[in-house]
Amino acid sequence: MSGGAEVRDGGILAAQGIAALTAQGAILPARPYAADQIQPASLDLRLGDRAYRVRTSFLPGSNRPVAACIEALSLHEIDLRDGAVLETGCVYIAELQESLALPEGLSAGANPKSSTGRIDVFTRVITDRASAFDQIGPGYRGPLYAEISPRTFPVRVRTGSRLSQIRFRQGEPRLTLDALAALHARDPLVDVPAPSLQGGVAVSVDLSGFGGLIGYRAKRYTALIDVDSPGAHRTADFWEPLRSDASRTLILDPGQFYILASKEAVRVPADFAAEMVPFDPLVGEFRVHYAGFFDPGFGLGEAGGTGARAVLEVRSRDVPFLLEDGQIVGRLVYERMLERPETLYGAGAGSNYQAQGLKLSKHFA
Numbered sequence: 001m002s003g004g005a006e007v008r009d010g011g012i013l014a015a016q017g018i019a020a021l022t023a024q025g026a027i028l029p030a031r032p033y034a035a036d037q038i039q040p041a042s043l044d045l046r047l048g049d050r051a052y053r054v055r056t057s058f059l060p061g062s063n064r065p066v067a068a069c070i071e072a073l074s075l076h077e078i079d080l081r082d083g084a085v086l087e088t089g090c091v092y093i094a095e096l097q098e099s100l101a102l103p104e105g106l107s108a109g110a111n112p113k114s115s116t117g118r119i120d121v122f123t124r125v126i127t128d129r130a131s132a133f134d135q136i137g138p139g140y141r142g143p144l145y146a147e148i149s150p151r152t153f154p155v156r157v158r159t160g161s162r163l164s165q166i167r168f169r170q171g172e173p174r175l176t177l178d179a180l181a182a183l184h185a186r187d188p189l190v191d192v193p194a195p196s197l198q199g200g201v202a203v204s205v206d207l208s209g210f211g212g213l214i215g216y217r218a219k220r221y222t223a224l225i226d227v228d229s230p231g232a233h234r235t236a237d238f239w240e241p242l243r244s245d246a247s248r249t250l251i252l253d254p255g256q257f258y259i260l261a262s263k264e265a266v267r268v269p270a271d272f273a274a275e276m277v278p279f280d281p282l283v284g285e286f287r288v289h290y291a292g293f294f295d296p297g298f299g300l301g302e303a304g305g306t307g308a309r310a311v312l313e314v315r316s317r318d319v320p321f322l323l324e325d326g327q328i329v330g331r332l333v334y335e336r337m338l339e340r341p342e343t344l345y346g347a348g349a350g351s352n353y354q355a356q357g358l359k360l361s362k363h364f365a
Contacts, residue, residue: 010171011338012273018043018168026106030097037162040295040341041273044113044162045125045144048095051078057091057147065128066093066145083158085224088150096144100136108136108168111292116163117313118361119225120152120218120257123163151315152257153238154224161227165293167273173335180334183269189334190264191307200277200331203310206263207325209244210358215260217242230362239360248325252316260314261358263326265307267299270340274298274332276310288312288329296337297344309357
């Protein structure tokens with residue numbers, strides 16, 4: 001790889017590496033994997049048989065297993081085998097079917113799946129003795145749990161539902177600023193000649209409109225969404241379309257949830273993976289993009305296409321906030337893969353959002 005001296009050591013495990021890790025016993029699934037569970041650079045995590053409604057979100061800290069926290073904070077136990085409804089405004093902890101016995105030198109990070117974030121289900125992975133959400137340290141051995149908190153829509157889940165995904169890292173694979181600039185110069189990451197690259201590739205919001213539409217605002221007091229039923233829900237029952245106007249602005253109402261799209265068309269080359277970095281409070285009182293993983297091949301298409309928009313899951317905080325067309329709302333960091341995935345995103349890997357523009361989750365028809 002050219003420019004190798006500018007890239008820190010390490011890489012993200014590809015699908016074949018995840019399969020090998022499982023064969024070695026470093027990933028311990030309670031049941032055999034589903035056919036499409038291993039993605040190009042991540043593994044979907046499945047809910048187990050039990051969940052618990054708890055009084056509050058928590059982190060166990062360095063001295064406690066998650067089970068002890070559940071025992072202290074649980075309000076009631078929920079059997080997921082025949083399906084269960086998770087209500088908005090509540091916090092649940094669910095056992096996951098996958099546990100880990102990671103070797104030293106291999107860490108992991110988790111994120112909600114794209115379809116989870118797009119229905120405003122706040123999901124984080126917790127481990128025993130964790131001091132941070134979604135972060136699994138090198139050599140971790142133990143179970144995994146999902147904290148689940150539906151924010152806008154009640155959802156039906158069941159044993160085997162996949163709300164989260166996990167990505168495995170060896171060393172420090174994130175590209176330096178110089179390496180990121182060199183990569184963009186030879187293989188453009190966004191359709192902007194000179195994007196801001198400090199802290200990652202800048203992503204801005206498009207309020208000029210997609211055929212007159214700039215996004216969707218979630219309705220309140222809707223029916224529930226079955227997370228395992230793609231195409232089974234009417235868009236009009238859950239979403240209010242937002243139309244563009246001459247101002248090219250949008251005032252975010254506190255507590256409301258929006259689906260918007262990036263102005264840039266994003267590409268992730270085959271030897272790299274990307275992630276939307278956490279919200280920066282210095283740029284405004286809102287949160288963008290719950291689901292941060294972008295797999296190798298995103299936006300490439302069958303013939304090295306020109307990119308796909310990043311869908312932005314946006315929620316204002318405590319005050320109204322004015323968004324303007326072209327305002328930077330997030331940044332994409334790029335990481336090197338340890339090896340190229342055998343199957344790229346958009347090539348038969350359960351890729352629901354390849355070549356997307358402004359697109360709701362797969363649940364809506």
